[in-house]
Amino acid sequence: MDAKIALRDFLVSRRTRLNPDDVGLPAHGARRVPGLRREEVAALAAVSVDHYIRLERGNASLVSDAVLHAVADALRLSPGERRYLRDLARPDRHDPAPWGPVPADGPGAGAAGPRVRASVRRLLDTLDGSPAYLVGRDGAILAWNHLATRVFVDFAEIPAERRTIGWIVFTDPRARILYLDWEAKAHETVAYLRSVTGRWPHDAELARHVAELRSASADFDRIWSELPVLDITHATCRLRCPAAGAVLELSWETFQLTDNPEEIMVAYTAAEGSPSAAVLRDLARVECPSGQGDGQQ
Structure with a gap:
């Protein structure tokens, strides 16, 4: 950029x-x-x-x-x-590559994805009542817990090069079913990418990711042209969860989980005693397929 x-x-x-x-x-x-x-x-x-x-x-x-x-x-x-x-x-x-070259054999987001520490994966798994995932600089889903696959999508089934918030929100038809206010989620996603491109304007891969999304989605291109900028680090949302046949009312928070400023954890919670909390507990009881609950392939 x-x-x-x-x-x-x-x-x-x-x-x-x-x-x-x-x-x-x-x-x-x-x-x-x-x-x-x-x-x-x-x-x-x-x-x-x-x-x-x-x-x-x-x-x-x-x-x-x-x-x-x-x-x-x-x-x-x-x-x-x-x-x-x-x-x-x-x-x-901002150093465009403050952490040096990305390991090519990391388990987090496929063969070309960055390595996610085992301790970070274990921490995600301890949040068994909260769907949570780890996001990289370009919105790549680097790791996730089992409940996130029940509430959102099974991230392991998405090719690593398309396993980003941008590609999921704008090109996966399930996203328009999942997010009751899809337009708000779309603006939030573009605003995040706009903000990180401002922070790392010389990142060629990030610029390529944005260019591909603008080409692939007219909605992304429309919202990108509005120049939204991310102002929020927490909010509430309503999700239609096909796995439970219910609408969930959740709050989400973002955390810088590691010493890498490019990695952010997003965790969702439901108010104690609410119908949504009961649904999350039921979803968490569903057996996790081997190797898919923590971001492993």
């Missing part, structure tokens, strides 16, 4: 969504295009117009952190959007 182009597109999209009334400015006459003008953003940020134009053109290396913060305030950016702006403006702060 070209960080300069991404920075330009992001800033333009964020000033376009604001009207003068939103920020306490008078609206002078008709506007040919929606949103704030560049000079209005500059005035709100208390910087020169030239300074802001330089930033919007992607020349962020010439702009101080103080200016970035001021522009973020002027554009009313959310915490997630602020992180995205900072990542695009300061891409050299």
Whole structure:
């Protein structure tokens, strides 16, 4: 991904969504295009117009952190959007491959997938009442517990190169049945990928993954063009679980489970005493097929 182009597109999209009334400015006459003008953003940020134009053109290396913060305030950016702006403006702060080459024989996501520690797998398995899985940088499902295969899909049956949140949500027809609010899940998935591409803009594999999804799914391409950025690390969702013939109301949390900042665990829970908790207990009692409950192939 070209960080300069991404920075330009992001800033333009964020000033376009604001009207003068939103920020306490008078609206002078008709506007040919929606949103704030560049000079209005500059005035709100208390910087020169030239300074802001330089930033919007992607020349962020010439702009101080103080200016970035001021522009973020002027554009009313959310915490997630602020992180995205900072990542695009300061891409050299992130090593594109901080952990060196990925082992080629890891058991987590197939022959070409990264290695997942046995202790991490055991930890996932201890969550026998909560469906949980480990996600990599591009949304790859690296490891999972047995209950996750009962609530979602049997990840072991999906080819490793397609075993990502993006491919499942946008190309697997079961996802539109599973997620009652599929559109919200779709936006969340794109927002996650948008955020990580901002953090690692020079990652060729990540860029390739996004390009393939844009080509494979018109819905992904549509939402990607809206430039959503992830702001949440926990939420609630409603899932239609075919294995149980029931709708589950679950909360999910994300955790950085390992010392690798690229790996995140996502765990789902149901309120104690709720019908959804009872369904999860019943699903957990179903015998786990050998070698499929913890991400092993």
